[in-house]
Amino acid sequence: MKIIVQKYGGSSLATAEKIKNIAKRIVASQRRAKTSLVIVVSAMGTTTNRLINLANTLSKSPQGRELDRLLSTGEEVSSSLLALAIKSLGKPALSLTGAEAGIITDQIHTKAKILLIDPRRIKRELKRGKIVIVAGFQGISQKGEITTLGRGASDLSAVALAKSLNAKRCEIFSDVKGICTTDPAIVKEAKKIPSISYDEVLEIAGCGAQVMHGRSVELAKKFRVPLLVGSSFSKEKGTIIKDKTSVEAPCVSGVTLNEKEVKISIFRVLDRPGIAAKIFGSIAKNGINVDMIVQNVSKEGYTDLSFTVSIDNLEETVKVTKRIALVIGAGKVSFDKDIARVSIIGLGMQSHPGIAARMFSVLAKNRINIKMITTSEIKISTVVPKKDGKKSLRAVHKEFIE
Amino acid sequence: MKIIVQKYGGSSLATAEKIKNIAKRIVASQRRAKTSLVIVVSAMGTTTNRLINLANTLSKSPQGRELDRLLSTGEEVSSSLLALAIKSLGKPALSLTGAEAGIITDQIHTKAKILLIDPRRIKRELKRGKIVIVAGFQGISQKGEITTLGRGASDLSAVALAKSLNAKRCEIFSDVKGICTTDPAIVKEAKKIPSISYDEVLEIAGCGAQVMHGRSVELAKKFRVPLLVGSSFSKEKGTIIKDKTSVEAPCVSGVTLNEKEVKISIFRVLDRPGIAAKIFGSIAKNGINVDMIVQNVSKEGYTDLSFTVSIDNLEETVKVTKRIALVIGAGKVSFDKDIARVSIIGLGMQSHPGIAARMFSVLAKNRINIKMITTSEIKISTVVPKKDGKKSLRAVHKEFIE
DSSP: OOEEEEEEOGGGGSSHHHHHHHHHHHHHHHHHHOOEEEEEEOOSTTHHHHHHHHHHHHOSSOOHHHHHHHHHHHHHHHHHHHHHHHHTTTOOEEEEOTTTTTEEEOSOTTSOOEEEEOTHHHHHHHHTTOEEEEETTEEEETTSOEEEOOTTTHHHHHHHHHHHTTOSEEEEEESSOSOBSSOTTTOTTOOBOSEEOHHHHHHHHHTTOOSSOHHHHHHHHHTTOOEEEEESSOOSOOEEEOOOOSOOSOOOOEEEEEOSEEEEEEEEEEOOTTHHHHHHHHHHHTTOOEEEEEEOOOBTTEEEEEEEEEGGGHHHHHHHHHHHHHHTTOOOEEEEOOEEEEEEEOTTGGGSTHHHHHHHHHHHHTTOOOOEEEEOSSEEEEEEEGGGHHHHHHHHHHHHTO | OOEEEEEEOGGGGSSHHHHHHHHHHHHHHHHHHOOEEEEEEOOSTTHHHHHHHHHHHHOSSOOHHHHHHHHHHHHHHHHHHHHHHHHTTTOOEEEEOTTTTTEEEOSOTTSOOEEEEOTHHHHHHHHTTOEEEEETTEEEETTSOEEEOOTTTHHHHHHHHHHHTTOSEEEEEESSOSOBSSOTTTOTTOOBOSEEOHHHHHHHHHTTOOSSOHHHHHHHHHHTOOEEEEESSOOSOOEEEOOOOSOOSOOOOEEEEEOSEEEEEEEEEEOOTTHHHHHHHHHHHTTOOEEEEEEOOOBTTEEEEEEEEEGGGHHHHHHHHHHHHHHHTOOOEEEEOOEEEEEEEOTTGGGOTHHHHHHHHHHHHTTOOOOEEEEOSSEEEEEEEGGGHHHHHHHHHHHHTO
């Protein structure tokens, strides 16, 4: 049995009319591909937000069991409606909750982790010729309580099901036509990427491009589940995400811009083993994600450290950093909000040593000052003044993609 | 363990604000009565209608399994929200689906019947000090499929739970303050009835007064579950419904008016055993409920038959009746839309033989022509011209109640 898992996001299911269109699409795609289909759905449109607002009105900190039970109804509604729509097109279909689909999670309400999937019920229904529709974003704990997997985690349900069903592919449909070389809203020359590796997508997502749910890509990578990211409103083929074994030119897949970060610097840090761990350990303990980290060359046993965090965490990060600076006997702590991060992402950059130099020279030609640089195997990031962010993005995109 | 089951209707839970108020009410009533509470909830406001409309947009005849799964989410939302609201008042609470509450039904989707209730989970949670909130209107079939019990059947869930938990009382709260002697919208002198028998309530409901879900009263009667019908918006005590063993004056409990019926007559029916069964058998087979039936005295082996049905069924009833009249060789079939039915209801009318005569004389005094009469042990119904319906109701209410 050849199985494909398809996932449809909330904006694709926002109205009865849209659900009807998705139903037609599903029936047509099954006819075309002659596969067994498992469909994973999100809640209709803004349902989840509406439910969270209701819960917030009734409780200062709604959480745990009851919140999960509340939120899980959103996907149950869309799964039943989609099943009704497909059945009214004359095709057998059946909806399942996460629990019925065999998605077993741990007990951590509102951000449960999938422990295992028992795919027997789904397989049985597929064998009976049914299109199986699974409510995404939810599972059941071993104690029999409904859990949810965190915002956006219907993608995760889809990937996990694809893995456990040994599906040929997991297709994620939303309102974007695929993964682009950069943000089309800023660079109109942006192109859809036909094929990209898991690692590159993870780096792109880390750069603030919300193409796919990060945990889902990680899971797909771990189990080598081929992904297709595409639009539920067009027939155009989306972007394939898979392991890339042969690296070919062009090696730069995408260019990203992040204008929502801030740079923090600690001066005169004793250059001694364990100091960096102390600093970033304290920050992590406060639940703050650090992005770029740069440590300058040591002078007279001291060094300066800079790192970036999301602008939402500015205040708390400065507070924590000042406290730890005091403890470790470092100097001044300062921050810089006037930054934008421009990154290029691509497999095998290491094997093309000229790439970084080419990027810096493009920025120089455009008289853009680089404040900070980091590189990894598949990403080169530069921090530039905020006012130059979009200009840098366009220049770099032109150089590497167009 | 003294248990009380309370049921709150959709209009009592229509907004977050209303849910908050119901939560306060529940916590206060538990403090006052020192009982264990099981709360049964309907879906918020018009949720069920909204879901049905969505389903109708997607499918010409939505039915069965998927519709039940869709509709059942309404009560799951209100049960979780009410649990959150009660918990935020500092009281332990927990929501359960019909399935989790142990409500096992047959397989007939959208109008399932309760087969049995396994109350162990509820009892366990009550013992832990929890206020248990059960999603009404739903259960689970022995095959493990979600079922619903028919519109308005949250009352039924409540009564069935009260029975299986051996509860002291089942309290049904909605937007009416109790059961009244007649419709207060027509007769401003209408009074709330403090106490009434199951049979009387069934007759009142049959007369079109939508005070309580008929199947629920029947179930309560069968298992002698004491009911309280009251308002969820006031502290005033509602109406107690129970078996009445001692019949006391005044024996007329309520007066009802039904303006939504039509009278059908078949003339020259052969007065022979089995003929009435043939006629009403055919009508029943077409799913039409007949209310009053009157057969006049036989003349020369023939009789005339009249009966009333809901005006919604007029066309079909006339069609069916004409067909059967042909088969049995009867004469003309006619109908009369110009009717209103006024009934008085009360236990032990038979032991007060003057009641019927008093009713007819009140109508005569008011120059109201009686078109049709039927009597039962606890009800006397008269059909009058439609224009005299409200006038008759007021006159009869004044005579027997005020």
